[in-house]
Amino acid sequence: MTEPVDYRDTVFLPKTDFPMKAGLPQKEPVILARWQEQRLYEELRNRRRGREKFILHDGPPYANGDMHIGHALNHILKDTVVRTQTLLGKDAPYVPGWDCHGLPIEWKVEEQYRKKKLNKDDVDPVEFRAECRAYAQHWVDTQREQLKRLGINGDWDNPYLTMDFQAEATIVSELLKFAESGQLYRGAKPVMWSPVEKTALAEAEVEYEDIVSTQIDVAFEIVESPIPELVGAHAVIWTTTPWTIPVNQALAYGPDVEYRLTQISGLAGHPHPEHTGKSVLVAVELIAQLEQRWACSLQPLIGHVSRTFKGSDLAGTIVRHPMNHLGGFFAKPRPMLAGDFVTTDSGTGLVHMSPDHGEDDFDLCKANGIDPVFAVEGDGKYRADWLWLGGEGSVINPKFNAPDGPICTALREAGGLLAASADYKHSYPHSWRSKAKVIYRCTPQWFVPMDKQLPSRLREGPGEGESDSALAATHPPSAAFGSVRGAELPHSVPASGVGTTLRDTATEAIAATRFIPEKGRNRLSSMVEGRPDWVLSRQRAWGVPITLFVDRKSGQYLNDPAVNARIVAGVRESGVDAWSEDRAQEYLGSDYALADYERVTDILDVWFDSGCTHVFTLESGRWPDLQWPADLYLEGSDQHRGWFQSSLLQSCGTRGRAPYNAVLTHGFTMDQKGMKMSKSLGNTINPLDLMRDSGADILRLWALTVDFTEDHRIGKEILQGVSDQYRKLRNTFRYLLGALEGFSDAEKVAVSDMPELERYILNQLFHLDCNIRTAIGQFDFNGYVRDLTNFCNEDLSRYFFDVRKDCLYCDDPADLKRRSYRTVLDTLFHALVRYASPVLVFTSEEAWQSRFPDEESVHLQELPLASYGLHDPEISQFFQFYNLARQDILEAIEPLRREKIVGSSLEAVVSYSGAALAQELNHIEPLNAELLAELAMVERVDFNNDAITPGLIVVTKTTNHKCGRCWRHLPEVTEDGALCGRCEDVVNG
Incomplete structure (x- = not known):
């Protein structure tokens, strides 16, 4: 027997610098910095300009405290929506925003005063509001960096803030639209009141x-x-x-x-x-x-x-x-x-x-x-x-x-x-x-009535491209005063112009809106159906003022377009501080005397602020890539009584329809045992710590694998499972990169010249592509990730890659089968990295740049109009039998492997009575024993067509010698270690 020869140098093993160990916490910040340097968001806008738009309007998080796991989930989902729509070729801009006014910020600033034993009431209101503004800006800047670290792609340099002067002026303008159309009154009703915070509260704040x-x-x-x-x-x-x-x-x-x-x-x-x-x-x-x-x-x-x-x-x-x-x-x-x-x-x-x-x-x-x-x-x-x-x-x-x-x-x-x-x-x-108890307390407050008839023209809503100012011009007030003592129609609305109520308009808008999941429709409908009049006023300092003058004799609020215009201009110039006693006469002008009017000092409910965000973002023109209405609002299910509802009521009261076409809600994140997270219980998961230890892509993958439409869980064991799933996806990329080393267009093979297996995998890719596109349309990211992962694991790693490794390693580089295989791998790489890009934003970029270091970001790519794959129903039917037979054979070999009768499936000889089974499956063509042996990775398959029992399998160990290069057992190999004919041709070629 001759001395065995080492043929390892003649085998074409995959080669890549893409490491198995991800090192995400170190790599992700570097990739993020490169995106910022390349101004990726702006480049995307340039590339997609003129395309079909998809507008997700960001519900503003509150500028108070670090990002928590709920923030992370919410923004990952929003980013995935935007990225998947962009992947389809749409122009999907994302403008993040923050809610900056209100009691939580004011409360925190007051806490600082209390620690210094100071009384807020002794501080000049302008100075106090400046401290609130600075506090809010600090947390805007903090949260912005934390959200960017998640890989969220958006207009971070130009977010919307409710405390921007332009935004504050728009909020005032929207309030005055309610006043001008008679949808505002002052009355004494019991409202939720916090004796600790000394203000009225909305139901959403309770x-x-x-x-x-x-x-x-x-x-x-x-x-x-x-x-x-x-x-x-x-x-x-x-x-x-x-x-x-x-x-x-x-x-x-x-x-x-x-x-x-x-x-x-x-x-x-x-x-x-x-x-x-x-x-x-x-x-x-x-x-x-x-x-x-x-x-x-x-x-x-x-x-x-x-x-x-x-x-x-x-x-x-x-x-x-x-x-x-x-x-x-x-x-x-x-x-x-x-x-x-x-x-x-x-x-x-x-x-x-x-x-x-x-x-x-x-x-x-x-x-x-x-x-x-x-x-x-x-x-x-x-x-x-x-x-x-x-x-x-x-x-x-x-x-x-x-x-x-x-x-x-x-x-x-x-x-x-x-x-x-x-x-x-x-x-x-x-x-x-x-966290203090509240009471019902009757106080004079400002309300928007739910059951007062609206001017019918409001129901028509703004026309195509109609601006905020144009909308205001469609319903100018014709009377100097509006009612403050009840919900009776003001003189400015003629009897012939009476339409439906705000409650009815909102209910109709809900019926016309798509809800994901569908149960959100009933939830929001029931809340609108049973809610009392909207309490707009709050008795605090940090917020947008209710910019009304009330006649001291008649009790009616002044409703003069010229006065209103001066007020809006003042707020646009100086912000909320513009509403001061010193400037009151300036707003009233020469037609009215300040002594005759009470200047209202209440501020607006912050839900009115956030309910107006669609106006100063989608309509203002400051972000020209945006348009009204939004295609989607996406928030937690608690926002049915919060932002979804306040936006709905505000828009229905001024535009006659919802500001959104669809509403997607997610549940709340619980701990691993299904318990509510609490710092006192020590069961919280800090997303900042998770990104520091494991990377943002792990957090993103978790968010998109859970059923986020319901309450869901996170914990150490769950995250370990997510990490395992990530490694499998990463290893798919790594294999593709290694197997495609040196691949060029000259090596490509036409689909019509490919073997059946390659055409079958392209057909599977076609179905994956269809599923991906369907999942995007349904916002089913759980299904999106599941289909992608299953394809990589089942169709590729455990099947296609495994079957074709012999071809890749040992066939001549010019061989048609090997070229076909690598052609399909190239198609798979382009498809899978794109599919993964909205999910694993950093890893997909790393894989893309590893293969194409001189090309632009993967996030500038899009899916082609046609599928990457091949739609071939016949090839599916053809492989139906072979895949079942392959699975039967692998299961039959396993006991022999455990008993060490055979070491590798390559040592197995299989006798298979498959004719009857093939007939059952309508497999008309003659069975190909060589193809089945290749798919099952055995030495050979002998069909016993005379057997009575369909599918009966007998496995024996081969008596043939093993090729020293490809390790296959073949009759032509004269002794163990010698070469088969194929390997000899490649080695000596």
């Missing part, structure tokens, strides 16, 4: 937490009634907000509820035996609950037959407040009123009414001529002149409401407290900024 409150039962003596036996008895109410009792003005009953007059007994040893014998009026259905809560027995009155009353029988009944001895407000009679909202789910079946502190209370009392009294101040204390507890509070303090607190103590001493216990568990609204 979160609900479980708390334990004091529950009390209070007796109101009946002094008049059409039912004689009720006089002298007590109507009992139940509440979990004891602090509202000092502002009580009426009681409510359910018209259809059944009530009974009973007598309290069995209080021996009870803390309040003085109530024994007291007659009380309560709902029949709740008597058992009350006996348990009061630890007593409720019996028929002595000497009376037990009698029940229908609620409607109580009409005309009058009670007096338990604290009536204080006189004044408390001595006034309290009527009992019919309320449809009264139920017997809990309590006593009677409800105490405080129009200052409840929506139902306000509406019922208003309908009966009872007005709010504004007893509770903005800080949660009763006003100083209030007869009971004047100057005391805060009303959200549990100790103030406790059973031994001042309210319960006074009621107990007055004989009106039947029961009190601090044990009622329930959900309660809190400010999501200060």
